[in-house]
Amino acid sequence: MNVTDLASYTHILVYSRSLVGQQNTPAALSFSEAALSYQASGLTFVDQDLDVGQIGGSLTWEDPQVPSQVLRYNLYLAQDQQGSGRSLMGTSQSSSAHTLSIAAETELAAYSHLVLYSESEVGEQSTSVALAVPDTSASVSSLQFLDQDADASELGGQVTWSPPGSVDQVTEYHLYVKEPSGGNVSTYVSVPVGTNFAAIPAGTSVLYSSALLYTQSSLAEQSTPVFLMLVDSDISPVNVALADKDLDAGEVGGSVTWDAPSDEAQVVQYAVYLARDSAGAGRSLVGYAANGNSSVNLAADTEASSVTFSHVLAYTITAVEEQTAPSAVAISDVFASVSGIAFLDNDL
Structure with a gap:
């Protein structure tokens, strides 16, 4: 059957015909119905x-x-x-x-x-x-990061977010920590839907300061992520000092003090050590102090010399790590011995 140009037609009509004539009212079927x-x-x-x-x-x-x-x-x-x-x-x-x-x-x-x-x-x-077309949009919101790495120029801690309004098509969240230029990736974390946080490992260089969070469906990863610039917190104790009250040469004792960092909320406790240098070689624990305290007692008669201990070190400890680069002060040994003792016996 040839295809007919039906531009001016709308229906198919079927008439019955008898010996006396054709039916007046046909059966009809519109093209749209067909x-x-x-x-x-x-x-x-x-x-x-x-x-x-x-x-x-x-x-x-x-x-x-x-x-x-x-x-x-x-x-x-x-x-x-x-x-x-x-x-x-x-x-x-x-x-x-x-x-x-x-x-x-x-x-x-x-x-x-x-x-x-x-x-x-x-x-x-x-x-x-x-x-x-139903267009699904499922991006997270309220992307946040709190740096809990105690060292300067290093990052570490949890990235948190609020889930999309509907997670019906979301199967996973993908976190990338990258250089701001969009180059190298230092961290990739995948977590299932229902988990609204992911960890950046302590010790991550501050050079990797861009956090990108993508949602993932069973079909594909989102192509446009939510972005967050990561900020490095300063959590080092400052103004570390030792007031030596032990008056013997080669020995120290007294109170080790310091001032709290500007962001002390991230500090769980402080650790104080004696060491052979400012980097912590051969360190020996003096004691711990909880957040809110700023001193540790060093027992009298503690040996201190270039051979034993030459520095006092104070570290902060957060929920994720102990600081690796401490605040240090050289030990100043105070000694106070009298000299020129003489005795003239006048009992003859």
């Missing part, structure tokens, strides 16, 4: 691309009422449900197919609908079945 018999139904699409303005996932549908004439289905993105300005997304390999995939990061731009056309031997159907 087209419905060859259209798929029950279109569903779940957007698994988690970026706003992008889609990705699978469109599914059910067979038309008359599937026998359908060879394949053509899926388009279109600017309206009539298929204006449409762009082909995919073609099924057979009429028995009930799904077509759309690649992640497909840009919506001006498109608002998915339209599915049936195709027969004579061509593609002019009337489609349409579905408004």
